[in-house]
Amino acid sequence: MQFRNSCGFSATQLLVSGLALSRTALAVPIEDSPRQYLLAGKGLPDKYSSKNNAPGPNGPYSPGYKDPLDKAIDAIGKDLDPLPYRNGLGTSVLGPWNRDRSRQNPDLVRPPSTDHGSLPNLRWSFADSHIRIEEGGWTRETTARELGTSVELASVNMRLDSGVIRELHWHKEAEWAYVLDGEVRVTAIDYEGGNFIGDLKKGDLWYFPSGVPHSLQGLGENGTEFLLIFDDGNFSEDSTFILSDWLVAHTPKSVISKNFDLAPEVFAHLPEKEKYIFQGSKPGSIDEEKPTGKNVKKSKQNFVHRMLEQEPEVTSGGEVRIADSKNFPISKTVAAAHVTIQPGALREMHWHPNADEWSFFIGGRARVTIFGSSGAARTFDYVAGDVGIVPRNMGHFVENIGDEPVEMLEVFRADEFRDFSLFQWMGETPKRLVVDHLFQNDPENGEKFWNRVKSAEKDDVTLPSDEQVKSETQEL
Ligand SMILES: *[C@@H]1O[C@H](CO)[C@@H](O)[C@H](O)[C@H]1NC(C)=O
């Protein structure tokens, strides 16, 4: 017992479905790998064979399974264990097996046959980011250090409980934020010295240009959680200019005294170190709190935008809301889209010409194939809390592979949101060229294709007809 515990194997971990291990067997540490089971003469546990991957021997991760169409499989929703079998190739896994990660990444375990060549890693889960825990709050980041391809933007996920303050600070990078839940108050001053106070709720954005000093405070019963985006992949939340750090730790008391024209004793009891995130007092209404000194002026800028209150662009398979400098003028370096993709729908094949896409998945399960030119393409799967990168100009789609809507943000270091739709491009190209490229030896289907695309309207999130969806899902 002692030995097992010190190795970190609990009895539950060893209890693999279908295997009745006796207590004597449990006394010996068994690595949770198929190889160990085989060496111990126990045969493979169900989870490593196709038996668990119903229905029957033709289950989607069994040796006999063939799918020339590379359909998506919702390994989590269907409780399947992806195994590397594809169209008669591949075999089982013998080494250590991380079931949860495999199910979250079915298209890494068995990539579509269209994947080819190498692309750098383009997926990170916030669940793999270190959390800094402070009084009444926490913060974690996904930056170029966690995800090497996140070069244009860095992100921070922060939680502030009711009344908890992210203290007054500023930084070189501009800051864009999306409120994931709860309520938050922001304060700032603009480049003309005008002050701003705003209260935000779920689905609202704020944007502070480079160097603008600001603060954040959780409101309501449970405070807030939000996603921050900075326009430099190397940004670190731990290296911002913080009021208390400057004053109490790095400025001679005599200078503080001169600066504010007050006796040094006034500053005898300043905090001893930076506060960063701390429990503050409960704020009153904005009217009660706004500064009223005789030289105070209100900012003419609006640092806040209600993104989810925007009338969405309704497409056949979902909704799109775009916030960039056209409707949120202050946001000059960050553009974003909030996208929902219904089950069975596809964020259509497209690319972004002006910036890398930095995406954040709020809900649902999706697969994305990124076409990197020169024959390279790789597929990644995303679940809630994941970050994805699509380098600029690389063609891609986002396919909802689960049974709930995919809700995601596409964020760009750009003043405007821009994308090219493959569908629209085809319809706006001379028929002769389109048919010559794709259907030179198949004029009949060339005609069908042309009839479909010739009046193409951009349909950002597209839902295929019932017939298509049916043939997609009938085998599972
Ligand atoms: C605050 O959190 C508690 C516990 O999770 C929950 O029961 C309550 O509904 C939340 N309140 C609001 C306003 O969301």
Ligand SMILES: *[C@@H]1O[C@H](CO)[C@@H](O)[C@H](O)[C@H]1NC(C)=O
């Ligand atoms: C980020 O930092 C690394 C290491 O210092 C550096 O090599 C890289 O060029 C930096 N990236 C950007 C976008 O500044």
